[in-house]
Amino acid sequence: MKLTRIKGFSDVLPGEVETWQRIEDAAERVFAGYNFKEIRIPVLEKAELFSRSLGESTDVIEKEMYTFADRDAKATLLSLRPEGTAGVVRAYGEGQLHQAEPVRKLYYLGPMFRRERPQKGRLRQFHQIGAEVFGRTDPFIDAELLLLLRDLWEELGVAGTVLEVNSIGCAQCRPGYRAALVAFLEGHREELCADCDRRLERNPLRVLDCKRESCAGIVTAAPSIRSHLCAECRDHFDTVLGLLKELRPEPVVNERLARGLDYYCRTTFEWKAGEGLGSQNTVAAGGRYDGLVQSLGGPPVAGVGFALGVERLALLLSTDEAGGPAAPLLYLAWMGEEAQRWTFALAHRLRRRGLRVDLEGESRSLKSQMRRADKLGAGAVLIVGPDEMTNGKALIRDMATREQTEVDFADVDNTLVSLRERADQVSG
Ligand code: ATP
Ligand code: MG
Numbered sequence: 001m002k003l004t005r006i007k008g009f010s011d012v013l014p015g016e017v018e019t020w021q022r023i024e025d026a027a028e029r030v031f032a033g034y035n036f037k038e039i040r041i042p043v044l045e046k047a048e049l050f051s052r053s054l055g056e057s058t059d060v061i062e063k064e065m066y067t068f069a070d071r072d073a074k075a076t077l078l079s080l081r082p083e084g085t086a087g088v089v090r091a092y093g094e095g096q097l098h099q100a101e102p103v104r105k106l107y108y109l110g111p112m113f114r115r116e117r118p119q120k121g122r123l124r125q126f127h128q129i130g131a132e133v134f135g136r137t138d139p140f141i142d143a144e145l146l147l148l149l150r151d152l153w154e155e156l157g158v159a160g161t162v163l164e165v166n167s168i169g170c171a172q173c174r175p176g177y178r179a180a181l182v183a184f185l186e187g188h189r190e191e192l193c194a195d196c197d198r199r200l201e202r203n204p205l206r207v208l209d210c211k212r213e214s215c216a217g218i219v220t221a222a223p224s225i226r227s228h229l230c231a232e233c234r235d236h237f238d239t240v241l242g243l244l245k246e247l248r249p250e251p252v253v254n255e256r257l258a259r260g261l262d263y264y265c266r267t268t269f270e271w272k273a274g275e276g277l278g279s280q281n282t283v284a285a286g287g288r289y290d291g292l293v294q295s296l297g298g299p300p301v302a303g304v305g306f307a308l309g310v311e312r313l314a315l316l317l318s319t320d321e322a323g324g325p326a327a328p329l330l331y332l333a334w335m336g337e338e339a340q341r342w343t344f345a346l347a348h349r350l351r352r353r354g355l356r357v358d359l360e361g362e363s364r365s366l367k368s369q370m371r372r373a374d375k376l377g378a379g380a381v382l383i384v385g386p387d388e389m390t391n392g393k394a395l396i397r398d399m400a401t402r403e404q405t406e407v408d409f410a411d412v413d414n415t416l417v418s419l420r421e422r423a424d425q426v427s428g
Contacts, residue, residue, distance in 0.1 A: 008116070008124025019314045020127075024109060026155040027129050034148050036105040036131060041087035043111065047077035053086035053296055055261045057202040064114040080113035084130045085289070085305060086296070092134055093298030102301055103135035109310070121280030121312045130307035131286075134293060137302040139236045142267040142288065143243035145306055149271055149284055150247060152308075158316050160274025161283065162249055166257040167237035168205065169229050170265045171291075177228035178204060188218045208258040216256075225255055236266055263291030267304065276316050283316070284308035328379030328423065330416060332359040333369040335385035343384055346412065353417050373399065379423060382416065 005011065012020055031038075047067045054061050060082045069075035081087055088106055091097075097104050109129040116122055131148070133141050146163060153161050169177060182204050189197065196207045196215050208219055229237065244251050257268045268287035277283070286306025294300045330350065332343040340363075347357045358376065360369060366383065373381045383395040383404075392409045396416070407415045 006124070008118035010123060010125070016314075019317050020310065022317070023129070023156065023310055023313055026152060027107070027109065030148060030152045030155055031107045031131070033151070034105065034144060036107045039088055039091060039106045039108050040110075041081075041084065041091050041108060043081055043113075044078050045081055045087055045090070047079040049086050049090055049296070050079055050082060053089065053292060054083070055203070057199070058206075058261075060114060064116055066113050066115060082114045083112055084108050084110070084128055084307060085132060085292070085303075088130075088132045088305075089293050089296050089298060089303065092132075093293065093296065098135070098299045098301060102299070103133075105131070105133050107131040119280070121277050121309070121315060123311060127310035128307040129310060130305060132303060132305035134303050135301045136304070137290065139239035139267075140243065142236075142240045142304055145286065145304060146240075146244060146247075146251075146269060149306065149308070153271075156313070156317060158273075158313070162272050162274065163244070163247060163251040163269060164254040164257055164272060165240065165244075165251050165267065165269045166225070166254055167229060167233055167240075167266050168225060168258055168264060168268055168287075169233050171262075173228055173230035173233055174265075177223070177225050180223040180228065181205065181207075184222050185218075191215075191218055203261075205258040208256045219256060225258075226253075233266055240267055259287060261289075263289050263295055265290050269306070271308075273312070273316055277312055280312060282309075283312050327356045327420070329373075329376055330355055330357045330420070331369070331373035331376060331378035331381045332357060333366060333373065333381050333383045334359065335363070335366060336389070338389050339384040339386065342389065343382070346382075349413055350416060353413070355416065355420055380416075380419060382412070 028038075047065070050065060051061050056062070065082050066080040067077055070078050088108060092104060092106070107130065110127065111125050112128050113125055115124055118124060131145060133145065146165075150163075153159075168174065182200065185192065185196075185200050185204060185207060189200070191214060192200065192207065193210065193212045193215055196210050196212075199206045199210075207215060208222065210216065210219070226234075241251065241253075254270075257270060259268055264287055266288045269285070270282045271284040273281045273283050284306050285308075286304070288302070288304040290302040293303055332347055334340045334343040343359055347359055350357045360372070364372070366385070370381065378399055380399055381397045383397060388394050393406050394409065394412055395404050395406055396419070397404045
């Protein structure tokens, strides 16, 4: 039987992985500039962590989680993490991070798992880069996170993204809005989809972002959350918007951007791709969750964060700008066993000095080695055969100019290193 991948789980092959590395490098640089520290959390957690943080009546909990019983006596239910926030919040509390310094700016990257219908930009194992900030309630940090993402798009050369933002109020003002929304939706109960019919009781704000056209149509006439915001929430939101004035295109206020859970509050946002992703066009999403840390047993600190989908971001980057040119390869062509041992040792010395070097493991003709060097895109080839071993001199062939120069064995290492340095100066 042929062994194949699990549906919705994918490999990132050489040639594609360079785009991922570019995304990860750019993210690390941008996060560092905003003084974020990386955190690494497990891929498996107790299932309870997610049901408590995401809420029972969400798609992720109801139908998307990979959950199974462990082999311990209690058959503890474990889940492959469907997202990163819950684990980071748990780690923040469990690691007592708040004691030394309650304000923490953390980021993570890694695989997440959701049993969704696989399609372009939607996998069952996908990857997120995410950020969480604990201990800050001020609107400046919300704006900082959004500018950070804009910087990342710029760093990667992703054009045409649009930021949508909303405020969903707080424990003071949301109940009033919720009541108004429920009253409105009850008048349209017959027209709602089955999911929204259920949401109406348990999680009415989630009706706002139902993807079904019929529901979206009804919702356009729903009461506006903006007019229900209390003075503090309105101030907070206006400050965030004011701090984003320089963004081009300007952020769009989308009152349908909602999160269903009680601990979500105030700012919510999505960065959407201009084109290239079809209907899976949200690249990053996030918002404020001031009550979450405490509801998971941690200290009463505010939280705000986002997660971006690496696969979707990778789809937006054209492959020809991926990776950038790696340092050209130095190919060591050898003939005869003595030359093989000598070049093997040389390769090791040069690699330790930062050169990218390769050579064959089995004897081949010089002609076939030159063909290999060409195919591998080598910038230069060092040629060492029995004659060179006797004379203590090797040939260096520049693959671009086809020029050959002779070097004493004693000078080979330094000559090759300085050739590389000169090439770097010319190209960079
Ligand atoms: P969607 O509405 O597309 O299902 P979501 O609201 O479930 O998104 P979040 O939980 O907010 O998504 O996750 C943040 C980001 O992670 C998304 O904007 C997207 O870029 C990415 N993402 C989420 N689910 C998947 C998936 N199954 N495959 C690939 N990327 C995903
Ligand atoms: Mg989803």
